[in-house]
Amino acid sequence: MRLHNTYTKAVEELAPIEPGRIRVYNCGPTVYDSPHVGNFRTFAFGDMLRRYLEYRGFQVAQIMNLTDVGHLTQDHVEAGVDKMEEGLRRLREQGVNVSNPYEVADYFIKEFHEARRALNFRDAHRFPRATDHVPDMIRLIQALLEKGAAYRVGGNVYYDVTKFPAYGRLSGNTLEQIKAGARIEINPEKRHPADFALWKTDPRHLMQFDSPWGRGFPGWHIECSAMSMKYLGEQLDIHTGGEDNIFPHHECEIAQSEAATGKAPFVKHWMHARHLLWDGKKMSKSEGTFFTIEDLLRKGYSGHAIRYALVSTHYRQQVNYTLKSFDDAKAAVARLDELNRRLQGVYGAGVSGSETLQSLCEAAEKKFVAFMDDDLNVSGALGVVHEFARDVNKALDDGSVSSASAGAALKTLVDLCDSVFGFLPPVAGSGPPPDILELGRSRQEARARRDWKESDRLRDEIRAKGWIVEDTKEGPKWKRG
Ligand SMILES: [Zn+2]
Secondary structure, X not given: OEEEEOOOOEEEEOOXXXXXXXXXXXXXXXXXXXXXXXXXXXXXXXXXXXXXXXXXOOEEXXXXXXXXXXXXXXXXXXXXXXXXXXXXXXXXXXXXXXXXXXXXXXXXXXXXXXXXXXXXXXXXXXXXXXXXXXXXXHHHXXXXXXXXXXXXXXXXXXXXXXXXXOOOOOOOOOHHHHHHHOXXXXXXXXXXXXXXXXXXXXXXXXXXXOOOOOOEEEOHHHHHHHHHHHHHOOOEEEEEEEHHHHHHHHHXXXXXXXXXXXXXXXXXXXXXXXXXXXXXXXXXXXXXXXXXXXXXXXXXXXXXXXXHHHHOOOOOOOEEEOHHHHHHHHHHHHHHHHHHHHHHHHHHHOOOOOOOOHHHHHHHHHHHHHHHHEOOXXXXXXXXXXXXXXXXXXXXXXXXXXXXXXXXXXXXXXXXHHHHXXXXXXXXXXXXXXXXXXXXXHHHHHHHOOOHHHHHHHHXXXXXXXXXXXXXXXXXXXXXX
């Protein structure tokens, strides 16, 4: 499997640090406002990447952070604007009863999870909140001070970029360029204009924490270094984000993490999703091109259709969306949903016959994998899906499909469109797909021979795939998890 690496600007073979396991960190949402569709394109890319890695048999550990403190641009710092304060004001204007920044964060975290679930994301293994990890950040800042990679000026601590020769390698910046491009030095505390804050003291900020440097708050970049290394170790396989995260955020993460641990690379594959345009313009509230997932759901698009639109172009390609993109996605999902229903019908009807779709299924999966292994070539992979759907529909039209071959086709359809792409709606009232039924059968056999350990293991495996099996007097009963 080959993936593009922003650091080397090349498509490289994925070679896990630990065989069979992939450690992924996704930069998550800032939770003082609603993310727009463009942010969700980046998150959906991260979810699809995880799903595909799991489909390819990797055990994935996925962490996505929630930025509830520290996300300030230089402009915000200078203007003394606290984004949480803005969030608080905005929510109150909308009549939401919030009294402090933690409630603002709670509100937007809840909203984020609702949108994420509507888009059928798998749960990351953890969603750490920055405010729960301030002691971890303080320890990391202390390590950087001890190593001479950071310096303190009163209640502020800055990272000293001149001590890290690789600074700028991810984004293609050099310290000279940054210095030349810097505005009149507005912060006389900094030794170099590219130095960035690890810890800030500013009494105007709403959230304040105790630290060895007095009460203050952490910089934005340090949270991702602290939380990624806490949960995934000092080196990660993959780190994702939007293209706007490359500089300065990810550049700073590399500098902090590698200087603190002495290990390089901090991340083997840096992967960044391009931003999208809406009607040829950047997403902006003033231009009327700012849409949230909730806006699209309210316009009547299903989560599956929205997801289709978000994952169906290559993550490194800039896409121009209009509402028509979502109409097209809706039609594509409806076609696949229709095929799913037809196959479920034949599969459940017990039709015998010699016709087999096995070779068609195998060929489709093989071609699909070849495209996806090539830096997630979704356009090619979707071409395979739609060609497969046409061929299976044709066989169904001919009336020559047996239940067994319908089961094989169902498994392929579900593997590609649900397990990997996540945009196939579940058929209401239908039982689990064939691969889950197969697991259920093995579990019944394990129970019959009183192998409770194996039976429990299979129940957990079934649950991990989204189904719950209950044992009743009439036999196993299935429910969606
Ligand atoms: Zn981050």
